[in-house]
Amino acid sequence: MEAVFHEKQEGSLCAQHCLNSLLQGAYFNPVDLSSLALSLDEAERIRMAECGEESDEYQRFLRQPSGNMDDSGFFSVQVISSALEVWGLELVPFSSADERVTSVFSNPCKMQAFICNYKEHWFTIRKLGNQWFNLNSLLNKPQLISDTYLALFLAQLKNDGYSIFVIFGVLPDCDADHLLKLKPAIQINSDIQEQDDTHLQEALQQSLHESKDCEEHELIKAIQMSMQSNTEEDDDVLLRKAIHMSLDC
Template sequence: MEFIYHEKQDGSLCGLHCLNNLLQGHYYTAVDLAEIAQQMDQEEQTRMAESGIHTDDFRRFMEQPSSNMDDSGMFSVQVLTSALKIWDLNLVPYASSNPIAVAARNNPTEQAAYICNFGEHWLTVRRMGYQWFNLNSLLTSPELISDTFLSLFLTQLQHEGYSIFVVTGVLPVCKADEVLRMEPAVQTVKPKLLSEVKEDDDIRTALAVSLAKAESSSTSTSSKESKLAATKASSEEEELEAAIRLSLGTDSDGPVEKNEGDVKEPDLEDLRKKRLAFLEKRQ
């Protein structure tokens, strides 16, 4: 799937990656989006000034940081919406009563694309050819999503707190769309999240440190106890990796397609605490 355009995470520029992955090309830079955000800030300032520049409301407004961007490169939905309007594309809230949103909830595969936001992270889900792909910039490569799993995937994102928007309008023609119409993609290797790769590295490092400490204290620790400790560490590592896969809705070979009644809301906070506790315990 090397012909699919897929920008990977760079700092906090997921909003930028989300747009370019949606449009399937390097159409925007961080400077472009920053200019849009600054223009929106100036327009908001002008509207506030109409009531007087010496009012408490105007003073408080000027003291607040920009709501359209921050120093890390995070952009608001208003900035992304403005950038998409240049392409005659619009965003419709997936959970709204808008007829387009209702149709999308009834049959998600009838739409062209979705962009999703949670806190400070944006990601794109788009159809190319006759297939759907998760173009999350945190993934090491695009993830193929079956038509059956798409509805469950969007439901899972909603349970995790994501705001989902239906992309309406005609997306730019892209090479991937043309290629995939002739030859559908096959997901041979399940892509991993970049954060998951880092977690794996942290786990390996922590285990190495733990084993080194065990060896240095071998005079006071029996061989049997060392083996038991190593077995426990391995078991905990497997348990942690299983929890990560579960939170992502995947197994070792690819997405786990569950019945709608089986979908459970993953507790990401518990997973984070468990990972941190595991690493601290291993040091």
């Protein structure tokens, strides 16, 4: 998977790593993102000043630190969104009522990328070629994700409190996309599959714990049993039903 662009974590620059992994190139650096953050701060200051520069609200705003960046290298969702707008890309919350997003629940594989956030950490999940990759900067290398596991992985992240965003627009052309269509990647590290199976079980257990409907309860139990079977087609049907319930919770 050498062709896949993947920045490893440096300081608290996960927003930079997230964006560059999504775009598959070193397109943004801390200076670029700081400039965007300062522009957002200034736009907010101008809006606040409309209430009167002598007002308590305006004076309180001036005393507050920036909500778009800090000294550690953290950048807000507004900065991420502004950076993507430069490329004609749109960041839409997974929980949005936007019709483009509601259809993602049942089949996230038809999308091209997701950005996830939890406790100030950002990372990208993106399709390259015909395969999905977890491009989290905390990983030593990109992690290959199967189509079926992608939906369950997103459900698990949602249960864990992550904010998930869907990317809309045309992503820039990249070598990895072309190369992986010709020669799909193979995950060498067998530990990944073992870890994935554990995560699958955890996501299903969470769904089972939260489910109050008897029919859903029994369905998820059946799915857990199906994970040990060899009937791949039936498994996929059951898994997708569980995924839909998990994402709608």
